[in-house]
Amino acid sequence: MTTIEKNSPETRGRMIAVCSAKGGIGRTILSVNLAVSLAKRNNSVAILDGDFQFGDVSLAMDLQHTFTIKEAMEGITSLDEDRLEEYMSSHNSGVRVLPAPDRPEFADLLTKEAVSKMVNLLLLKNDFVVCDTGAGLNEHTLNLIEKADEILVVATLEMAAMKNTKLLLETLGILGLRDKVRVVLNRANMESVIKAEDGAKILGEEAPVFIPNDFQICSRSLNMGTPFVISHSKSEISKSVFKMAEMIGSNVSSTKAIRKKGKSFSLFPWKRRKGGVSK
Numbered sequence: 001m002t003t004i005e006k007n008s009p010e011t012r013g014r015m016i017a018v019c020s021a022k023g024g025i026g027r028t029i030l031s032v033n034l035a036v037s038l039a040k041r042n043n044s045v046a047i048l049d050g051d052f053q054f055g056d057v058s059l060a061m062d063l064q065h066t067f068t069i070k071e072a073m074e075g076i077t078s079l080d081e082d083r084l085e086e087y088m089s090s091h092n093s094g095v096r097v098l099p100a101p102d103r104p105e106f107a108d109l110l111t112k113e114a115v116s117k118m119v120n121l122l123l124l125k126n127d128f129v130v131c132d133t134g135a136g137l138n139e140h141t142l143n144l145i146e147k148a149d150e151i152l153v154v155a156t157l158e159m160a161a162m163k164n165t166k167l168l169l170e171t172l173g174i175l176g177l178r179d180k181v182r183v184v185l186n187r188a189n190m191e192s193v194i195k196a197e198d199g200a201k202i203l204g205e206e207a208p209v210f211i212p213n214d215f216q217i218c219s220r221s222l223n224m225g226t227p228f229v230i231s232h233s234k235s236e237i238s239k240s241v242f243k244m245a246e247m248i249g250s251n252v253s254s255t256k257a258i259r260k261k262g263k264s265f266s267l268f269p270w271k272r273r274k275g276g277v278s279k
Ligand SMILES: Nc1ncnc2c1ncn2[C@@H]1O[C@H](COP(=O)(O)OP(=O)(O)OP(=O)(O)O)[C@@H](O)[C@H]1O
Pocket: 020, 022, 023, 024, 025, 026, 027, 028, 029, 030, 051, 135, 186, 187, 211, 212, 213, 214, 215, 216, 218, 219, 222, 237
């Protein structure tokens, strides 16, 4: 990006906020793998670990960070896009990470204004800023969601997840943010009384993104700190995340259209077997 392009509001990067009504639903693993997939498509990508109390993006990417957003916050008045880089950690995929504070109590030190400034700086430097958020809608998560160009609402087919996701979607509707939302049905072929197609109907989402269930690959990926789109790039779960990245990368209506050509895209769930969705 040239300096002129960089300073133009039309050419700022796109912010993708990954949120969910409930915890433990796959926000972090999907954020990390989405970010790496976007980087594989020649985008400059940053992750903001916006789960300020219990963020674990560094762990999921096996990054031994020196600094976190807390230290960046301490220098907020003089912070610019280059200084912010110094607080970030680099992953060998090219993705840069601004980690969450090391201790939950440090989350209270972060102000909405400072976080907003950091988001703006990250958007100046990157094509995409993927933001993993805390579960539910706390003040920081709301702030991040409001800044996002695209909000990925991650859900699973469990009854409680469905109920709370529906409430979250309604709330985002009341806040006028529903148009930015894309529902991601994670573990979509897991054994459940609710089938993936029914889950989509319950949530009132015509075309959710379906991510298959693969406990082995996911737990290995998180425990080893190696994103599965790198270690298991041919697996069905990786293919589904690549498709999501393609869709997000092609959805460039306002910003990246100037720099990159959008492609039309259709997202198909993987092949169906008798008795439900399967990989
Ligand atoms: N598609 C999937 N298939 C199988 N297991 C998955 C899948 N997605 C996530 N998991 C598992 O779900 C658990 C939670 O994943 P993850 O930590 O990404 O969720 P989270 O929403 O970020 O949780 P938290 O609220 O703790 O931050 C992990 O054990 C992970 O391996």
